[in-house]
Amino acid sequence: MKKYIMQSLKLTLVMIVLCAAVYPLVIAGIAKFAPGGGKGETVTVNGKIVGYANIGQRFTADKYFRSRPSAVDYNAAGSAGSNKGPGNPDYLQTVHERIDTFLAHNPGVQKEQIPAELVTASGSGLDPDLSPAAARIQAKRIAATRKIDEQKIIRLIDQQTQEPLLGLFGPSKVNVLKLNAALDQLQ
Incomplete structure (x- = not known):
């Protein structure tokens, strides 16, 4: 059971980093090329x-x-x-x-x-x-x-x-x- 809890915690941490940090930074970088530089x-x-x-x-x-x-x-x-x-x-x-x-x-x-x-x-x-x-x-x-x-x-x-x-x-x-x-x- 400890094995599954550790895997779950690792997966949760990886998903938090991907979804809360990496993805927003990638989208913000792409937006810099849009009209208005992502600010409208x-x-x-x-x-x-x-x-x-x-x-x-x-x-x-x-x-x-x-x-x-x-x-x-x-x-x-x-x-x-x-x-x-x-x-x-x-x-x-x-x-x-x-x-x-x-x-x-x-x-x-x-x-x-x-x-x-x-x-x-x-x-x-x-x-x-x-x-x-x-x-x-x-x-x-x-x-x-x-x-x-x-x-x-x-x-x-x-x-x-x-x-x-x-x-x-x-x-x-x-x-x-x-x-x-x-x-x-x-x-």
Whole structure:
């Protein structure tokens, strides 16, 4: 029995060293080669960090593109979806309120034209990206608010659109924080 206890203790010690020391150090080393050096990809404007590109942020002013709604109020410490199904009355009420708010801020847009991502939260509640269509539907409001030609806003969206990886994997997307930072640089 003593033999088995000693083997168990040795295996436990080896696993603690591997899982608590070696593995985290290897992952931290690999992260140094990622954008931002493992500290997250920051967006900088005029030498000042304005946010993190991988975390959705709230934009409510009409002069900015609005992000996808968040089920966790854009709190990265509490990343989660709403866990409410499409038949849940509370969820439906929330979506209808988001639709009404969007329509109030985007006159001329019909309810059927609103991309679902503008009124529903993502699974993490922190999605930093929109589809190009969700960005374009907001262009008229932003152009009017900023007194900029709408085609200039559309060109900016096209410039900020990231195509799928290798043209195959994932959808085209636009990072809202980067888009809004570029929008501020237009004027």
